[in-house]
Amino acid sequence: MPRSKESCTKHALCPKLEAALQIISKKWSGLIIHALMEGPQRYKDIAEFIPGISDRMLSERFKELEEAGIVIRHVYPEVPVRIEYELTEKGKQMNGILDEVAKWAERFC
Amino acid sequence: MPRSKESCTKHALCPKLEAALQIISKKWSGLIIHALMEGPQRYKDIAEFIPGISDRMLSERFKELEEAGIVIRHVYPEVPVRIEYELTEKGKQMNGILDEVAKWAERFC
Numbered sequence: 001m002p003r004s005k006e007s008c009t010k011h012a013l014c015p016k017l018e019a020a021l022q023i024i025s026k027k028w029s030g031l032i033i034h035a036l037m038e039g040p041q042r043y044k045d046i047a048e049f050i051p052g053i054s055d056r057m058l059s060e061r062f063k064e065l066e067e068a069g070i071v072i073r074h075v076y077p078e079v080p081v082r083i084e085y086e087l088t089e090k091g092k093q094m095n096g097i098l099d100e101v102a103k104w105a106e107r108f109c
Numbered sequence: 110m111p112r113s114k115e116s117c118t119k120h121a122l123c124p125k126l127e128a129a130l131q132i133i134s135k136k137w138s139g140l141i142i143h144a145l146m147e148g149p150q151r152y153k154d155i156a157e158f159i160p161g162i163s164d165r166m167l168s169e170r171f172k173e174l175e176e177a178g179i180v181i182r183h184v185y186p187e188v189p190v191r192i193e194y195e196l197t198e199k200g201k202q203m204n205g206i207l208d209e210v211a212k213w214a215e216r217f218c
Contacts, residue, residue, distance in 0.1 A: 014211070014214070015218075016211075016214040016215060016218040017140075017143065017207075017210060017211050017214045017218075018140060019214065019218040020210050020211075020213055020214035020217070020218050021139035021140055021143075021210060022136075024133070024134065024139070024210065025133065025134045025135065025136055025137075025138065025139050026134065026136075027131075027134055027135075028134075029134065030130035030133070030134050031126075031127060031130055034126065034130070069217075090217045093213055093216065093217065094213060096209040096212065096213065097206060097209040097210055097213060098126075099209075100205040100206040100208075100209045101126060101129050101130060101133065101206055102123070102125075102126050102129075103205065104129055104202055104203060104205065104206060105123070105125040105126045105128065105129035106125060107202065108129070108178075108199045108202065109124075109125040109126075109128040109129050
């Protein structure tokens with residue numbers, strides 16, 4: 001089966017699905033996206049919301065999510081500088097996935 | 110907020126959601142579950158379906174998914190022995206999540 005990024009109808013290994021799962025299946029990414037569904041937040045808000053994550057890991061995940069176009073970083077030139085992270089439209093549209101995960105978790109976890 | 114496994118209504122860091130995301134956010138697990146949505150399959154079928162995964166990783170993920178109650182392993186005492194992996198009801202109920210991922214992927218990947 002050609003592995004181009006055509007739209008995938010049948011349940012074959014669709015490159016698009018694979019790409020999406022690889023974004024979501026990075027440890028902590030799902031929880032970060034879930035936390036940002038509440039709106040723009042500062043680094044330390046997210047760090048407090050996810051107690052188990054290290055600073056290095058959180059920075060790394062933010063960088064990846066920015067590169068994937070899921071998160072946008074706002075820098076406000078105040079004193080001290082204020083930095084906030086916000087979901088892009090692409091990120092916000094993941095709420096359907098998180099809602100399904102929450103439904104499944106409610107039943108099975 | 111007490112971190113007991115009570116049902117979670119508000120978008121707080123819900124232990125159930127966290128547990129579910131940690132299962133799903135293991136690299137390759139989403140793709141393995143997706144592949145098994147087609148029905149019971151042998152190890153080599155899954156290995157072929159997901160070209161990028163190593164044997165060691167596939168065995169590890171199968172073990173974790175069995176422990177999480179998402180996959181069941183059938184051993185048929187034939188010659189040679191036939192082993193098949195199948196989604197449990199808990200695993201099959203993840204189709205809602207995968208459908209949402211596929212919808213999102215179709216739009217954004």
